[in-house]
Structure formats: structure tokens, C-alpha cells
Amino acid sequence: MAEKVLELKNLQAYYRHLKGDVKAVDGIDLTVNRGEIMGVAGESGCGKSTLAYTLINAPAHLKHMGGEAYLNGKEIMSMSSGEFRKLRLQNISLIPQYALDAFSPTKKIKTHIRDLVRQHGVSPNDEFMEKVKDRLKIVNLDPSVLSRYAMELSGGMKQRVIMTISSVLDPDFLIADEITSALDVTSQRFVANMLVNLRDKEIIGSAIFITHDLAIMYQIASRIMVMYAGHLAEVGPAEEIMHNPKHPYTEALISSLPRVGIQHTDTRLHGIEGTPPDLTEIGPGCRFRFRCSYRTDKCDETPRREQVGERHYTACWNYEQVGSDSNDEQ
């Protein structure tokens, strides 16, 4: 049996506003095993980044509303912040989406590293710094970047430094939040591969890779979770999700992706009509039903999670119809 690094059980986290709660993460179940890179996909506002914040750096108005999250078997939602602080970097770590300004402009890179590891009782001695230099080599960076300031580094380099820092204490679980979206195509590939490398070298135990770019996700994720409006739509092995989706939303999303080989003169791709629902006033029912071509009356009830394959689950009443006529879509 694979070792569970992260397990979410009916996790709920809402943004509390005067107007009401935004149910950004609303009942997510998820298991990430050691060695897995779990891709979390969905469009903006679906709750994928909120999920990351809930796990590691929740802003003040984002409140945990229910459910549990286990990291290495320990529940972390109910932990005191002091206790959880000790887990950070060593057990759970983050590559934020704001990698380009994740450094203080007035401190050298090595100062960041030294200060950070000291906070975890690790002495940044020569031996340790040698290890850091080795890690930098893995991401194809010269050790001299340590003596540089962030402004001296290009976007891609910063991204790679961040990857090094976030994984410097070999965390069990790494959250990679939109780490490729600000990068050029060539750097995207490099950075995405790096994440896989870190996993392969067992520097990180496992990771979730959050992006809105399904194509990149497909390249590196072992499993993919698709979120829609705070709910889980579908989760399963990457190949299955991409080639045999069992949720109407996943299906529509994938079929809308342009790809080399298809020109508009041959095939017209289609988007999804409409916009995601407002998460403050959302009631029960499938949240995708307003835009769904498979919609039935049953969809007014919140769909159950159905297993449709090995570790492949979907939350749709009509999943059996999905895929059968997917070719018509194109």
C-alpha cells in the first residue's frame, strides 16, 4: 500500500466577507501518495489556489470551515500555528505563484536561505551551503547566484532559485502554485521537468501542481484533479483524465484546447458557454449544471463521488453518458 502523504477529507474553506461566505473550497476529498505529482486544474476562481492557501498560508479572511487535512497522518487544520510552523519547509512547502517577487530586494539570495533554515534550527554552515550549491546545480544554476540579489536574476532563474529554496529541507509535500504561468514556453518546460526531477531524486516526497494550463499539467502530473467552482469535478490518473474524461466539465475543457495539428479551417474548437457561478449564493446541486450539455433534473442534487476506474472518481450524475459522444463534440 502506497504511503499517504496528504489526505483531505471533506475539506471546506470559505472566504468570509460582509456580503457572505465565498465557498471557494467546498468539500474536497483527496489523497496524495508519496512519489505522486498531483495536478490540480480548473479555471480561475475554481478554488485550486485557495486549496493551496488553505493548506499552507491562509490569509486572515480565509477560514477553515470543516473537514480535515492529514499530513503524514497528522491533522494540520486544528494545529496551533506554532506547531504547524515547525512543519513548514521541512514537511510541507510551497512554491508560490508570485515567484518573481518572492525575494526581498535588499537581501542576497543566500541571506534568504540562511535566515530561513535557521528558523528551523538548521545551521547554515559550510556543509549545508555545499548542499545548497549542489541543489542549484540540479536546476542548472551557477552557485554564484547565492551572492546575487533577486533583481540580478531573470524570471526563469528566480523560479528555479525558489524551487531550490522551497525544497531545501526535503519536504514531504510541496505545493507548486501556478509556477509556470509567468514563464516563457521554453522555461516552462524546464521548470516543469525540474519538479519531476525533484520528485525523482526524492528531494520532495510528493507535490501538488496547480495550474490552469492542462497541457503542461498533463506533461508532468501522475494524477490530475479537476475542480469546478469549489467542488471536485473529477480526479484520476493523468492519462485517463486527458483521454477518457468522465466529467462533462473535464471533457469540455480538454476539447477546447488548441493543439498543433488542428487548424481552425479544419476543425472548430469550442469553449464552454456561460460563466462560473457566484460562490456566495450557491446552494446544493451540481455547480456545473448551468453550463452543462448533459444536464438532467437530477443535477439539482449535489452529485456523489463515483468511482469510474482505478483511483479515478467523478462527481457527475450522468458520467456514463460522458465520453460516449465526445467525438461529436469535436
Next chain:
Amino acid sequence: MMNSKPQEGLLSVRNLSKIFYSGIINREKTVGAKNVSFDLEPGKIISLIGESGSGKTTVGKLILKLLQPTEGEIYFRGQDITNLTSKKEKKRYYSKVQGVFQDPFSSFNSLFRVDRIFNMIFRIFMPEVGKSEQEDRILEAIREVNLTPDLLEKYPHQLSGGQLQRLLIARALLLDVDVLIADELISMLDASTRMGVLNLLLDICQEKGMAILFITHDLNLGYYLSDTTLIMYEGRLVERGGTRKIYENPVHPYTKMLFESVPGVEERWDRDEDFVPEEIDKIVREFYDNHEGQGFSEVEEAHHVLFSEQKID
């Protein structure tokens, strides 16, 4: 295609260059664009592909007269518009050539309702059109981009990025433009909505003969949309040709590398390959060294590749 005289095409760009100078005392030179040439025909879409800093946005700005080229010419319907200066001429040009940009929010003033940009069009370009006709035409354009008229009364922050970009397209429609410069038009949009916007544009191209210069870094998208593809690297046009030709038979090492990096949804990257983007500079230099003197030459019909580095003067 480059054999056609610039006098005949819709929009032709010849040897367009832009050198930026910075610093008051010591003038630092930066190549914005160097020797860029292409023709844009009515109803056609050219995708201009490059990474950040490649000069693709500079080319767009040069065509939109937001920048003045250092060298080269721009022809619109056979007329040299490189040195348009009078306000009247510029206005006429802008009534036919418009730009839509990456960040739709920046095109709107957050203090005004969104309908203001439509009213401004009439005030600037078509002051002769009466009030009621104005409204009719605005509503028509709004409907064409699949939006509802109630959006006009909202403020930018109340609308989504997709809605704002549709509004910008509606504006171009109102003007009945011949050329649209679309710079990273949909990169702000979600996968599920971007296709709607793109298809809309495609329809307009086909129906009205509008030509689009589609500036993007997304190769998948470029393939889907364009007839002709331009690849830019370090301010230079390194490869130009029919989209299929280029994608199937890339010659320039940079183009090759770019295509290798494209994430596909059919197959995964070869992960054993040692992929280091930093080395591309070296590879490109070697490529140039090996092909010294060949310049920008045709490798097959309507497919040109840059074989040697063009130095800045």
C-alpha cells in the same frame, strides 16, 4: 509572398527596425526589432510568435504607430504610413488599424462606465453619426460579440476579463477595421472562455475580410489560428512561412527548440532529454556561424529562415 510589391498588399512591413536608446549620458542600445518584413492580406491571420523580449510586442507597437521605427517602412493599402504625423492622417489610419491588448483592464478607465469607449469612437472617428444611429450600431456590435447590452452600463471591475476583451473586439467591429493587432489577446482568459473569443474573431475575419496580426507565445494557439507564422528571437525574425510548413519542418534551431517545448495533450515530453533553455543562445550562434553569409533566405517556397546574425549598426 514577399515578391509582392508593398503597394499591393493590405499591410506590408519592410525591414522594420527599432533600436532603443537608454541613459542620458551614455546611450545604451537595445534591439527592439531588426529587419522585420511581412505582408498581411485581407481575411488572413498571421501569428507572430516569440518569447518575452523577442520584440514581438515592439513590432505590434510600431505598426500601431505607438513607436516610431528607426528604419524600414510600413505600408497600408499601398500607402507609406511610416511617417504619419498629422493628426488627421493618424485618425484615418486608426479608423482602419486597431490594437487589442493582453490586459483588457488597462484599456478601460476604471472611473468610467464601459460604454464610454464606444461613445469615444464616435466622437473621434465618426462625429457625423447621429445619436440614435450610434446606439443602434453599438447594440449591434455588442450582440455580435455575444454580450448583452446591460454590460454597457457597468464599470470595468464589474466585468470579467473575457467580457472586457469581447467589448474591445466589439469596438474594433464598430470601426469596421481592416487590420487588428492582437497582442496576447486571450492569455488572461480561462481555457473554457478563450475559444469563444477566438472563434468570434475568426468569424469576423471570414465575414468581413479583417486581417489579424496575432501576437502570442502560445504555439498551439498559433497553429490553430494562423495561415502564416513568424518566429521572432532577440528582435530578429528568424523564420517566416506558411504555418503548416514551419510547424512540420522547422529549420532555425530556436524554432525547433520552441516546438520541442510545446506541451501537447496527445503525448508527453521526452523526459530523458537534457533540456536546458540557457543553451539556446550558444546553439543559435553555432547555427549562424555554420551558415555564414546566407542571410534571410528561402528554404522552400514561402518559407524563409535567418541564417546569419544581423549586427546592430
Next chain:
Amino acid sequence: MGKYFGKKLIIYIITFFIAVTINWLAPRFIPGDPVTSLLAQYQGPAAGRQMLETRLRTLFGLEGSLIQQYINFWANLLRGDLGRSILQFPREVSEIVKNNIIYDIAVLLPAISLSWIVGNKIGAMAGENEKIDRYIMPLFYGFVSSPYFWFAIIVVFVFAHSLGWFPTARAYGAGVRPAFTLNFIIVFLRHWFLPFFTMFLVGLGQWSIGMRNMVIYEIESNYANYLRSLGARQKLIRNYAFRNGVLPQVTGLAIQLGQIVSGAITVQVVFDYPGLGRLMYQAVQQQDFFVLQGAFLSLILMVLAANFLIDIIYMFIDPRIRLSYSEEE
């Protein structure tokens, strides 16, 4: 780095040139002739008056065409000769200015630097600590929003008149001679304290409010979030935030210098404390153009020099400036 200095230096020289020219021009376009008004007190015969007038015009550099005067002015200026006072004739302006500037330095330097240091510290604390923010900051807003003049008068009233702890005015008391004795130093400090204190308090308010806002901004910034996410304690984040929040405060110091100096004028007038500010105030009141010119010029020089110094310091504390210039070389 040399390039940075060079650039800055050229800008400062141009600024200085323009400021000096305006400074030279202004009194010449104010109606009234200084020599005539000076001689209004002369009761002697016309011939003596004539002789005096010629002599005074020469001494004041008011002979010849305007262009000639302007050239002479620069020639004298470069020799350090600022002309002579009208009112304190025949004293040289440079000497008068020198006598006053010591007091400016004595009050302004500690007031500015201490208020800057303490203000930044308190501001940083307030940016983080809600109690300090809630109870101390409103007081500081009060300091800042009250005009210097008003504030100084209140300080005099409370600490000098009502409580009688400090003298009301002047740099040292009557009957005391400047000397390096304990007695004089104490007297001097007692007189020095209130003007210093006034400048200090207003500055304290200003800097702490600025720092408070900076720290709040920095603590919410991405790098702080990143540090927090990776388990940095609040203390480390505070240090980082402070380090970055200080940068705009340094720039602010350069920008605010002019305003601080004008505040100093008010404070010096209220406390009848010597210094360039009071000197200028008197010179304006008594139309002593040349003293006004000299004092103003020294002020410009001081402010420019301080700005230059701050620019240099800034280059050392902000790697972005340092790097953007070193890369060019």
C-alpha cells in the same frame, strides 16, 4: 558607480546653478533700492551722502549692468564672498551666515536624525502592534497635522511658561558667555532643548506614520508571505520588512528636507533661536537682500549636499541602484 556619482553630480550642479541664478535675480526685481533705504537713516550733508552712496554701491556689488553684476556675483561666490549685509553693514554675509549655521546644525542634525531613527522604529512597531497603532499613532497624527508654528507655541506655553522647565527663547541665557564650561553647556542645552524637541516631535510623527504604512505594506508583500509560508517567525519577517521599509524613508528624508528646513524657520522664529531660518526671517522683514541671498544660498547648498549624501547612502543600502549602475560598466 562612478557613473552614478557623475550623473547625480551633474544634476546637482545644474540645480545649484539655476537656484543661485533665481536667488540672485529675485531681490533685483523687488521694488526698492537697498542703498537708498539704508541711507534713509543718514542725516548728513548731500555731498557726504553722495560719497557714501558710491562707496556702498561698490561694496554691495550694485555697480554696472545687470550682466556685469551677475558675472561679478559668480566670481565673488566662487571665492566664497557672499557680499555684505545691508542692515549689519559692513559685516560680510559669509561671516553672518557662518555664525548662524552652527545653530542650525546643532538643532536640525540631532532633531532630524533622532526623529528619523526613533520614528522609524516606533512606526515599524505600530505597523505590527495594534495597541501601539491605536493609542500612539493618533497622537503622532496630531503632531504632524498641526502647523509648526502652532505646535511650537504650544510647546513654549506648556514647557516654558506653565511648567517653567525650560527657557522660552534664545540660544543661551543673558549674562552667559559661550565657553567650554559645564555651566555654559548646561545653559546651552536647556535653551537648545525645546527647539530641538519641537522639531523632533513633528519629525517623529512624520517618520513613524510613514514607516507604519511602509511596514504594513511590506508585511503584506509577497516575499513576506513566502517567508511566512516557509515557517519564518514574525521577527524575521519584521526585520526584512523594516529593511525594505527604510528605503523609501531614506528617499523621504531627501524629499522632506526642504520642508523640514522651512519648519525650522518657524521654530527658530518662535523660540527666537539663532539659525539661518531666523536670519532669513529677519532679512525678509528688514529687506536685507544680501543676507537673505546668502542665507538662502547656504540653505540650497546644505539641502543639495544633504540630498547628495542621501543619494550616496541610498546607493549603498539599495542594491537595486548599485546594481543597475554597476552592470553598465
Next chain:
Amino acid sequence: MKSHWKTWLIVMLAVVFTMTFAFTVRADRADTLVTTGAIWAPPSNWNPLYFAPEPGTVGLAYEPLFHYNAIEGEYIPWLAAEEGAWIEDDVFHVELRAEPEWHDGQTLTAQDVVFTFELAEEYNLEYTYLWNYLEEVTALNDREVEFHFDTPNYQEWKQVLYEIPIIPEHIFSEIPEEDLQTISDLSEFAGQEVVGSGPYTYDDATPDRMIWQRVDNWWGNEVHGEPAPRFIEILVTDANHIVLGMVLQEQIDLSNNFLPGTPSIAENPGYNITTYYDGPPYHVPDNTAMLFFNTQEKGLDDADFRRAVSFAINPEEIVERAYEHTVEKADPTGLFGGWLDYRSEDAVDEYGFEYDPDTAVTKLEEAGYTDTTGDGWRNHPDGDDLSYQIEVPAGWSDWEDSVRIIAEQLRDIGLNVEPNFVDFSIYEDNMLTANFDMLINNFTTGKSGTPYTYWDGVASDQIYDEQATQGNYGRYENEELFEYIDLFNRMPDGEAAAYRVAEDIQEILLQDMPSVPLWYNGAWAVMSEVYWTNWPTEHNPTGFPLSWGGDWQLGTVQMLLELEPIE
């Protein structure tokens, strides 16, 4: 290490506080007399030939032949051994005392006196005009000097005797002509090298004060007595409210500033404050504040109009509202002190004025100043609009209040008059160039040994230049009056003819009213009993408590001789 600066800061603050509080040192100033009100700008010039030397230059450092006690109206032989005498109609004889010597030890001789006057014959100095009627100055021997005149101006001469300081020939003969009055090299005069003959010499000067130091072996110690203060510190002050604060903090011994609130401090024993009079007006009159009319202007050129105005003004109200009774209203003649000897009762009885708005209205109506346009304001007899402004320097708050009151009173009788406050330099310029309607001034009406100076000040004949610097700012032209004043100048005291001429002058002034005497500006003097006592007061008339420039020889040095330190 990081909190190093904190420790520093705390230590520094602690030091400052303990020093300022623990040692509440009182300045050791028992031998220093601190005065204010005399210097308004940093002190700079101690040259007695300069037209505005620092206060004390004449009187403390350089001495004239005579002192003059303005309150008593009597001459005190100073360098002179006895009262000078007109031994002939045109020869004035002075015998010097045997004791006077210069600070450098040289004897002060008759030759120095001759040099002092002959210098003005040779060069253009402020008193060169004397040589218009002075013929010769001769030293009969070391001690005796004779002044020979063409036509002696007896009255003016009385002022010369105490105004012109005797300067040392052996020093001043070295100074080139062009520098005599301006001295470009300050150190020659500002340093210790002030070589005078007086009881004090230059000690130190900083921008905010100047200090005179007692000359311990002054020649006058045996003759006149020894002044008590070892130092006289004259503080530069530019705001009366600051001086008031310092007075209340017991920092000042003698304030010659105009201090609002003087009555309440003077009458509160807690402040240890003395004034010359126990009650109003507290101060001795120093000069007469005049309302000058610009007689070159329409309406103001009409004596009837001017006289009418003099009846419409109530100085009592100014005394009360603007001055809290620290001044007295002026006599219609404007004379005070020793001048009153020449006051003509008859002239006042016949032509004098007093506050009586009804009379003012009658006079205006008679002269044709009526409201012909019905706008509530009187017009000129020819129907033109009539409106005037009264100018005073902005910031001179007592004068500002005064002209507000005057304007009110004139408006009450239908004259459209507005107060106008302008910068001093503009005020001065306007005054000298007769570019005003009405203004208040007192520059030429200061106390002196002869009423001639007063009359010359209000009706000077020096009005034909671009600038009129000698007074008569309204440029009132009356050849007859000018003759009389000149005539008075040429009459020795005590002659009946002098009284007749004085009466004629007063009659003309009262009839023609070129300026209205309003009140006597005081010799503001607030004296503190904290360090010094035995101040001159009405009960102890031992001198004159005024440290202003030019006043030291008018009784202030006498005051120094009588002062006693408080133990």
C-alpha cells in the same frame, strides 16, 4: 549588537535630562546688566562716525563734551569741566576736565576736540553741516577750546554739545577718507581696538547680543562715580512677545521694548518689576507721535480741513485702547519735558484744539466739505469724492490699533478714511517721497535739549529733494514759518525775543496744523529688581532708564552710576 543604538539613545537622552534638570543653574550674572529693545538686528558697527553705530558707541565708549538729563532738562559737564560759555556772541568756550584719557592711556586733550570738528570740515561727515556756520575751532591750550561762529545757531549747538562724541586723533587720523564712515575692515573697530574714553568698551558681539565691558580704570571714576555693572549685555530682539516671555522668566533687567500688558506686570509685585512712574503712564515721554498730512494732496493741502481733523481725533481713546494708559495724550503744541519752557499758553488758548467732533463737523461744513453725492461720505468742496488712507508699518501693533481708532473717529464725522498697513520699507519709502495721504511718525520728534529740534522735525525746510529725510514728511511749505524756526535757532536761551519767536512758531503750527501731535510715545522701560535695584523712578530721579542708541548720554550713564546690585 543590533540594539546598540538604543542604548546610545537612552544614554544620550538621560544625560540631557539630568543635566538640564539636576543642575538648575542660574546664570552667574550678578555683575551683568541685561537690556533689550535697543538692537533689532545682529550688532555690527562700533564706528562713531557711522550713521547708525551700535547703541552705547556714543555714551559708553565715546564721550561727548556734555551729557543732558532729558527728564530734568539739565546739562551735565562730562568731558567739559563746567558749563560752556558764550564768551562772545559768536565764540563758545569750553574747558576740559583734567582727568579724561583714552582707553590706551593717552590723555584726551583740547586737540582731540579740535580734530573731531575739523575732521568734518575736511571730509563729508554727518555733522559737516556745522561748518555752514562754524568758522573755526581752536585749542587755546591742552584744556581749553574755542568755537568761533559766523552766525551761531545757539539752539542747534545745544544738541551738538551732547551728540557729537570726541574721537581720538591718534587713531582716526590714520583712517583713509573713504573708510571713515563705512570702515571696510571691521576688525579695526569691532575688535578690542575700540579706543574711546568712556566707562565701557567693546567686549564681544554675537548675532544675538552685544556686550560692553566696564573700563575699570576709567578716568571718570573719581569725577562721576563708578558704574556698577561690569558688563552690559544688549540682547538683539525682534519680537516683543518673546521679550515679554523673557521678562517673566526674570532674564532681563531692563527692557526697552514696547511690552503690551506692562500695567498688569508692573502692578503685580510677584514679578519684581519697576517702572518710572508707579501708575499710568508708567513711562517717561520720549517723543511725540504725529499725524502727518501730505500737504501736496487735494483736501490735505487745506489748513481748515487739517484743523477740522485735529478736532475729530480723540487721543484719549488711543491711550486707553491701544496703549492701556502707558502713554499720555500730547499737548496741542507737541512739546514736553524741558521744551515746555517755551510753550505758549496764549497760542494754545487761542488756536489750540481738543477732541470735539461737533466743532470738527462745523469746521468741515464751513470749509465746504459736505456730502454732496449722498453716499454717506463727505466730498471735496468741488464735489469730488474724498477718501484717504492712514499708513503705518505692518506689524507695529500699537500704531496699527491707533490708526484703526483714528480712522473710526474720522469716519464717524463722515470722512472716508481707511487704515493701511504696509511693510516698513515701503512705509519708509512712501514717507520720504511724500507718497501717502496721512501717516503716523515720530522719527524727528525725539526728546532733546531744545524745542528747535522738534520744530525743525515737524516743519523742516529740507523738503525740496526727492527724499525728505529731515522730517516734515507731508512737505508743508511755509517760508514764514521756516524763517521763524531758523530765527529761533539763532537765538540764545533766556532772551525774551526767543519766547516771542517760539510763540509765533506755535501759533502758525496750530493754525495751519501741518501735523497733529497725538500722544507722547514712551521711553518704554520695564526694570527688574531681581539682580539690580535703585533704578531711576519718579521717586528716585537719578537718570534715565533707556538703552536705545543715542540715549546713553541722556541720563542712562547716570543710571549706571546709581544702580546697585541685589545681594
